[in-house]
Amino acid sequence: MKYVALIASLVSGAAMAGEPIQPIEAVKVDNPAKVELGKQLFFEPRLSKSGFLSCNSCHNLSLGGVDILPTSIGHNWQEGPINAPTVLNSRYMLAQFWDGRAADLQEQAAGPIANPKEMALKHELALDVLRSIPGYRASFEGVYGDDNIDLERVTDAIARFEETLVTPDSRFDLWLKGDKEAITAEEKQGYALFKSNGCAACHNGPAAGGTMYQKMGLMQPFETTNPAQGRVDVTGKEHDRMVFKVPTLRNIELTYPYFHDGSTYDLKQAVITMQRVQLGRELSDGDAEKITAFLKTLTGKQPAITLPLLPPSVAATPEPAPFAD
Numbered sequence: 001m002k003y004v005a006l007i008a009s010l011v012s013g014a015a016m017a018g019e020p021i022q023p024i025e026a027v028k029v030d031n032p033a034k035v036e037l038g039k040q041l042f043f044e045p046r047l048s049k050s051g052f053l054s055c056n057s058c059h060n061l062s063l064g065g066v067d068i069l070p071t072s073i074g075h076n077w078q079e080g081p082i083n084a085p086t087v088l089n090s091r092y093m094l095a096q097f098w099d100g101r102a103a104d105l106q107e108q109a110a111g112p113i114a115n116p117k118e119m120a121l122k123h124e125l126a127l128d129v130l131r132s133i134p135g136y137r138a139s140f141e142g143v144y145g146d147d148n149i150d151l152e153r154v155t156d157a158i159a160r161f162e163e164t165l166v167t168p169d170s171r172f173d174l175w176l177k178g179d180k181e182a183i184t185a186e187e188k189q190g191y192a193l194f195k196s197n198g199c200a201a202c203h204n205g206p207a208a209g210g211t212m213y214q215k216m217g218l219m220q221p222f223e224t225t226n227p228a229q230g231r232v233d234v235t236g237k238e239h240d241r242m243v244f245k246v247p248t249l250r251n252i253e254l255t256y257p258y259f260h261d262g263s264t265y266d267l268k269q270a271v272i273t274m275q276r277v278q279l280g281r282e283l284s285d286g287d288a289e290k291i292t293a294f295l296k297t298l299t300g301k302q303p304a305i306t307l308p309l310l311p312p313s314v315a316a317t318p319e320p321a322p323f324a325d
Contacts, residue, residue, distance in 0.1 A: 019176060020195065020200040020203075020204035020205075021172070021176070021200070021203075021204060021205070021206070021208045021298075022176075022205060022206045023168070023173040023176050023177060023206070024089065024166050024167060024168045024169075024170070024173060024206050024207075024250065024300055025166075025168055025206075026166065026168045027091075027163065027164045027166050029164060031143075031160065033139075033142055033143050034143045034156075034157055034160050035157075035160050035161050035164055036161075036308070037139050037140070037143050037157045037161075038156075038157035038158045038159070038160050038161025038162070039161045039305070039308050040136075040139070040308040040310055040311075041055075041154060041157055041158050041161075042054065042055040042056055042158055042161055042162070043055070043056050043307065043308055043310065044310060045057075046129050046130075046310075046313070046317075046320065047113050047119060047121060047126050047129065047130075048075065048113070048119035048120065048121055048320075049075055049119065049120040049121040049320065049321055049322075049324060050075055050076075050120070050320055050321065050322040051319075051320025051321075051322060052320070052322060053074065053075065053118070053119050054119075055087075055109075055112065055158065057072075058072040058080075058084040058112070058118075059084060059086070059087035061087075061088075061165070061302075061303060061305050063254065064086055064088060064251045064254030064255045064302075065086035065087040065088035065090075065165065065251070065255070066083075066084050066085070066086050066254075066255045066256075067084050068256060068257070069083075069084070069257075069262065070083060070257050070261065070262030070263065071083055071084075071226075071261075071262055072084045072118070074115070074117045074118040074119070074120065075116065075117065075118065075119065075120035076120075076323075076324075078116075078117045080117055080118065081117075081226070081227055081228050082098055082226065082228045082260050082261070083098075083257065083258075083259065083260055083261060083262035085097075085098065085247060085248075086248065086250075086251065086254075086255045087162055087165055088165050088166070088167050088248075088250065088251055088302075088303070089165070089166050089167060089206070089207045089210075089248055089250045089251075090105060090162055090165070090210075091105065091162070091163045091165075091166065092205060092206050092207035092210050092211075092248070093207070093210035093245065093248070094210060094211055094212065094245070095245060096108035097111070097245070098228065098230070098244045098245055098247075098260050099228075099230050099231050099233055099234050099244065099245070100213060100231060100234060100245050101233075101234045104159070105158075105159035105162050105163065106152075106155045106156055106158075106159040107155070108159075109154075109155040109158040109159055109162070110123070110151060110155050113126050114126075123151050125318060126154075127149055127150065127151065127154070128318055129313075129317060129318050130149045130154065131149050132313070132314060132316045132317040132318065133311050133312070133313060133314065133317060134311070134314065135310075135311020135312070136149065136311055137149065139311075140153060143157065164303070165303050166300075166303075167250055167251055167299070167300030167301055167302060167303070168300055168301055169300055169301045170250070170297060170298050170299055170300035170301075171183050171187075171297040171299075172187075172191075172294075172297040172298050173300065175297070182297075183294075183297050184293070186289075186290055186293050187290075187293045187294045187296075187297050188294075189290045189294075190289075190290035190291045190292070190293045190294030190295070191294045191297075193287055193290055193291050193294075194291055194294055194295075197275065197279060197281060197283075197287075197291075198278075198279045198281075199274070199275075199279075199291070202214050202246045202278075203246065203249050207248040207249075207250050208248055208249035208250055208298060209246045209247050209248040209249050209250075210245060210246060210247065210248050211246065212245075212246055213231055213240075213243050213244065213245055213246070214243065214244065214246050214278070215242055215243045216230070216242045216243070216244055216259070216260065216277070216278075217242055217277050217278075218277065218278045218279075219276075219277060219278060219279060219280035220276055220277045220280065221277070222242070222259075222273075222277045224259075224261045224263060225261075226260065226261030226263075228244075228260055228261070229241050229242065230242050230243045230244045230260075231243040231244070244260055249295060249298055250298050250299075250300060251298065251299050251300060251302075252267065252295050252296075252298060252299075253267060253295065253296045253299055254299060258270040259273075267292050267295065267296075268288050268289065268292045271283065271288050271291050271292055271295070272288050275288075
């Protein structure tokens with residue numbers, strides 16, 4: 001019942017608020033060498049046991065920072081337990097992963113490398129790969145002052161790169177900044193419904209989400225066969241079962257399929273489902289169309305990424321094991 005009371009108060013507050021979503025601003029890079037190193041590591045497949053997977057495999061920067069699969073495919077074609085959230089605008093999240101088990105991007109970056117269902121390479125072996133490559137030793141020395149390569153530095157560089165992956169100048173942002181012609185009449189109606197129906201209670205802030213945890217299936221049960229149970233796996237508290245981090249709505253038209261189980265590729269259907277299970281409302285088709293039209297105005301300028309040239313392996317570099325268990 002506490003979640004029902006909370007959402008009721010949030011809906012009321014959102015209805016009274018002016019503009020619950022703030023514009024995304026471009027990032028100013030103060031250490032371009034570290035960001036470039038982080039970009040190399042983000043695209044580095046040799047950080048996986050198979051020598052095939054990288055961070056970009058599940059968070060594809062050509063696809064809105066996701067892999068457009070219900071759940072991701074990891075080492076030896078293992079199916080992951082949950083939908084891969086977008087890496088875009090992840091700097092605005094209160095924590096990382098759907099269940100919030102990583103406090104920040106640096107902590108998150110370490111997880112997939114060693115996860116046996118993801119990149120499946122033990123951290124020390126991953127570090128040995130990087131240490132064996134002269135080009136990486138030189139890059140780490142240039143960024144950190146010496147060529148020591150450890151997990152803290154690797155994850156720091158990846159996180160600093162990921163922090164640059166923001167998407168400013170969406171049509172909605174331009175409208176917020178004063179361009180009243182940036183969105184259509186239908187999209188404005190959709191935004192009004194987004195606020196008055198209560199969506200903004202959870203989807204607010206610069207990323208239109210990511211600022212809180214919420215129970216999935218607050219007003220009606222959310223039917224799913226996905227095994228993920230949410231925050232309960234982190235806190236051990238029963239009231240956190242099926243409680244997940246509220247996802248960002250930025251670039252939502254690009255980041256299908258939707259929900260933690262990736263159960264629908266249809267954005268309008270996702271809107272209808274959320275209104276029903278989270279807010280206890282049955283939307284008309286017309287209102288669902290209008291809200292969906294508004295959500296598409298949140299697609300911003302995608303990061304202009306020049307693919308990094310990765311330094312070559314040498315004879316001492318540990319070889320990949322693509323078919324190992």
